[in-house]
Amino acid sequence: MGNYASMNMSPFSGDNVEHQSENLNLLKKKLNSTDLIIPFQTHGTEIGIINEDFIQKNFAERADLLNGVDALITKEPNVCIGVTTADCVPLIFYDPQLEVIAVAHAGWRGTCGRIAEKVVKRMQEEFGTHPQHINVVIGPSISGTVYNVGNELIDNFSSAGFPVAEIFNTNNELIYLDLWKANQWLLESMGVPADHIQISEICTYTQHEKFFSARRLGLKSGRMLSAIMLK
Numbered sequence: 001m002g003n004y005a006s007m008n009m010s011p012f013s014g015d016n017v018e019h020q021s022e023n024l025n026l027l028k029k030k031l032n033s034t035d036l037i038i039p040f041q042t043h044g045t046e047i048g049i050i051n052e053d054f055i056q057k058n059f060a061e062r063a064d065l066l067n068g069v070d071a072l073i074t075k076e077p078n079v080c081i082g083v084t085t086a087d088c089v090p091l092i093f094y095d096p097q098l099e100v101i102a103v104a105h106a107g108w109r110g111t112c113g114r115i116a117e118k119v120v121k122r123m124q125e126e127f128g129t130h131p132q133h134i135n136v137v138i139g140p141s142i143s144g145t146v147y148n149v150g151n152e153l154i155d156n157f158s159s160a161g162f163p164v165a166e167i168f169n170t171n172n173e174l175i176y177l178d179l180w181k182a183n184q185w186l187l188e189s190m191g192v193p194a195d196h197i198q199i200s201e202i203c204t205y206t207q208h209e210k211f212f213s214a215r216r217l218g219l220k221s222g223r224m225l226s227a228i229m230l231k
Contacts, residue, residue: 035079037062038225039069041105043088045113047122050074050081071104071119075127075230082227086212087147087204089179090139090226091116095123097133101228108153111179112160116186131191136198139226140211143203144169144178151175157182 037050040063048054048069054062055076072081073093081103083090088107095101104110104119116136123129144167154175158164167182168175180199187197204211212224 036227037066037072037079037081038084039066039072039105041070041083042068043105043107043109044068044070045110045115045118047071047073047104047115047118049122049126050076050079052076055079070106070110071102071115071122073100073102073119073123073126075100077230080227080229082225084223084225085139085141085204086214086223087142089141089183091119091183092137092139092226092228093119093123094135094228095127095129095133096135098127098129099230100127100129101230103226103228106179106183108149108177108179111182111186112153112156112162114160114186116183117190120187120190120192132193132196134187134192135196136187136192138180138183138197138199140200140202140204140207140224141179142205142213142215143201144176144180146203146205147177147179148174149177153177 035055039048046069048066048071050072051074054065057065070083074081081101083103083105085105088105089111091104091106093102100123102119102123104115106115120131120134123134124131154164154168157167162182163185166185167178170176184197184199188194202211204213205215
């Protein structure tokens with residue numbers, strides 16, 4: 001209801017726990033998967049590896065390992081991994097050569113912390129993925145035309161090595177940050193081909209009637225799920 005209508009997928013957004021649990025169970029049933037793994041995101045760059053060892057753990061052990069995690073990588077079949085967002089950028093990775101998948105939550109902090117780059121590196125280290133084989137989707141999120149930010153972010157991104165002239169623009173003395181371009185630049189700098197990167201070009205802020213937007217509704221509002229699973 002209200003700010004959580006409909007199909008809120010985050011157990012950490014203040015929604016009625018029973019309603020949110022029902023939503024997750026409905027999705028599991030549709031996916032025919034008993035494992036739907038969502039981390040407790042904190043706008044950081046920690047990455048969790050979902051392997052057989054993780055799958056064998058109980059609920060409490062899993063919760064502990066997922067706390068403070070903003071990206072997941074797995075090679076396990078029939079395990080759905082996802083991140084929840086409402087304006088932040090969801091990134092979905094797929095290596096069809098080695099059957100490796102990943103998801104990441106990239107708000108401005110995660111993007112500035114180069115989480116997309118770190119996911120690609122971790123896929124290389126853990127599973128031997130080559131960047132040129134990776135396909136990435138940059139999902140629905142706030143667009144650069146409306147994401148008004150403070151001047152200090154220019155310094156933050158400049159210090160992190162980003163091409164600030166390409167990802168920031170000004171309009172009527174207001175500063176706007178394009179997280180889509182920032183993440184695309186990171187991915188391409190890691191060797192992911194430009195034609196392997198698909199940007200949804202769906203702005204959650206301007207299309208808030210269809211997508212959750214924390215900037216529109218406040219933090220106590222629903223989150224959508226961006227997820228991927230190997231069959």
